Amino acid sequence: MPVLFGVVLLDLIGFGIVIPILPFLSPQLGADKLDIAYIIVAYAVGAGLFAPLWGRLSDRIGRKPVIMICLAGAALSYVMLGLASELWMVYVARAFAGSMAGNVGVASAMMADITHPQNRARGMGLIGAAFGLGLVLGPMLGGLLSGDQPGFVLPCLVAGVMSVLAMVAAAVFLPESLSAEKRAAAGVRQRSAVADSSYRILRDGGNGLLVLQFSLHNICVSSLTYLFPLWAGDALDWGPRQVGIVFGIQGAIMAVVQGGLMGPLVRKLGELQLLRISVTAMVTGLAMGVVADTMLFKVSSIFVAMTGATLCMPLLNAILSHRSPLVVRGQMLGIAGAAASWGRVVGPLLAGFNLALFGYHGAWLGSVFVSLFYLAWCYREYARRGNTSPPPA
Numbered sequence: 001m002p003v004l005f006g007v008v009l010l011d012l013i014g015f016g017i018v019i020p021i022l023p024f025l026s027p028q029l030g031a032d033k034l035d036i037a038y039i040i041v042a043y044a045v046g047a048g049l050f051a052p053l054w055g056r057l058s059d060r061i062g063r064k065p066v067i068m069i070c071l072a073g074a075a076l077s078y079v080m081l082g083l084a085s086e087l088w089m090v091y092v093a094r095a096f097a098g099s100m101a102g103n104v105g106v107a108s109a110m111m112a113d114i115t116h117p118q119n120r121a122r123g124m125g126l127i128g129a130a131f132g133l134g135l136v137l138g139p140m141l142g143g144l145l146s147g148d149q150p151g152f153v154l155p156c157l158v159a160g161v162m163s164v165l166a167m168v169a170a171a172v173f174l175p176e177s178l179s180a181e182k183r184a185a186a187g188v189r190q191r192s193a194v195a196d197s198s199y200r201i202l203r204d205g206g207n208g209l210l211v212l213q214f215s216l217h218n219i220c221v222s223s224l225t226y227l228f229p230l231w232a233g234d235a236l237d238w239g240p241r242q243v244g245i246v247f248g249i250q251g252a253i254m255a256v257v258q259g260g261l262m263g264p265l266v267r268k269l270g271e272l273q274l275l276r277i278s279v280t281a282m283v284t285g286l287a288m289g290v291v292a293d294t295m296l297f298k299v300s301s302i303f304v305a306m307t308g309a310t311l312c313m314p315l316l317n318a319i320l321s322h323r324s325p326l327v328v329r330g331q332m333l334g335i336a337g338a339a340a341s342w343g344r345v346v347g348p349l350l351a352g353f354n355l356a357l358f359g360y361h362g363a364w365l366g367s368v369f370v371s372l373f374y375l376a377w378c379y380r381e382y383a384r385r386g387n388t389s390p391p392p393a
Contacts, residue, residue, distance in 0.1 A: 010166035016138015037352035044344035046098025054102025055334020073100025082156025105337030113177035124314035125262030143244025218343030281308025
């Protein structure tokens with residue numbers, strides 16, 4: 001667990017570095033607000049197309065080599081972004097980065113491999129804590145490196161170095177969780193072509209609605225992370241430094257909640273009950289954002305929404321891993337990662353169009369509307385299954 005945590009953390013620090021930069025880099029190359037949404041979408045489309053393939057490949061050749069391949073691709077994508085001199089080069093760099101973004105899904109599959117079902121949510125929480133710390137250190141580092149007169153080559157190169165360091169750490173220290181013997185015992189190599197179908201896996205496992213929640217979750221979160229930097233720049237005249245600090249503080253909250261509180265909360269409340277509470281908090285924060293018109297109120301809405309959202313993804317991953325047999329666990333979590341990525345396609349587009357038509361209040365309201373479907377599923381699932389997790393596959 002500690003080695004996997006460290007590898008994911010290094011990777012996500014690099015990812016986090018570019019978060020406060022993109023909204024300010026792209027306009028320098030002629031982009032408008034809708035272009036920024038399209039750039040975010042380019043990354044998400046790449047991830048949505050390739051995440052199931054990375055998950056399937058990790059089921060066949062092991063988790064470690066796939067993690068290393070994705071890290072190498074991430075490092076190259078940051079160099080491409082840092083050297084971009086025209087807007088189309090930013091699009092290409094981010095689309096390529098998305099196509100190599102299989103690490104979180106594969107790392108989640110690895111965590112499921114090495115944890116007992118009773119501790120699965122805590123293990124997934126450690127992956128989330130690494131994400132949170134990455135959002136502490138990455139955006140703050142990106143904001144500091146970009147400076148008051150934003151320069152973007154240095155932050156992107158540093159992000160690339162972080163991915164290279166993560167790749168070296170994985171090569172030297174990370175053990176394989178799905179050895180050839182385990183893959184053979186699980187019958188991975190003997191699966192039929194039909195069994196590889198994502199549709200068939202979802203249908204046979206009855207996990208279609210569960211996987212849909214990964215999309216709804218990320219529609220809401222990506223809308224928020226798209227809208228807030230734009231609102232802060234327009235209403236408060238903020239730059240990447242201030243936005244990075246806000247995301248950094250939220251990342252610290254994420255790390256504490258996921259790394260320290262996830263296990264005790266799951267033991268006390270159960271996975272589904274905690275998920276229901278967390279989604280409720282996220283909906284509340286988004287609703288606050290609809291009416292917020294001051295810096296303090298808007299930042300508070302971000303913290304409430306993101307703190308609730310922080311717990312959701314590890315819980316969804318844990319629940320899905322319980323319902324996924326080892327033979328398709330990597331592919332299933334890859335499918336979920338793809339669903340999450342398509343949510344990151346829809347979120348910025350929805351928010352961007354709503355922003356153009358209805359302004360910031362209308363754009364936030366659109367996110368609230370989507371989040372209500374997410375919340376309704378949580379209550380329905382809790383009513384159907386109670387507060388017990390399904391037995392491990």
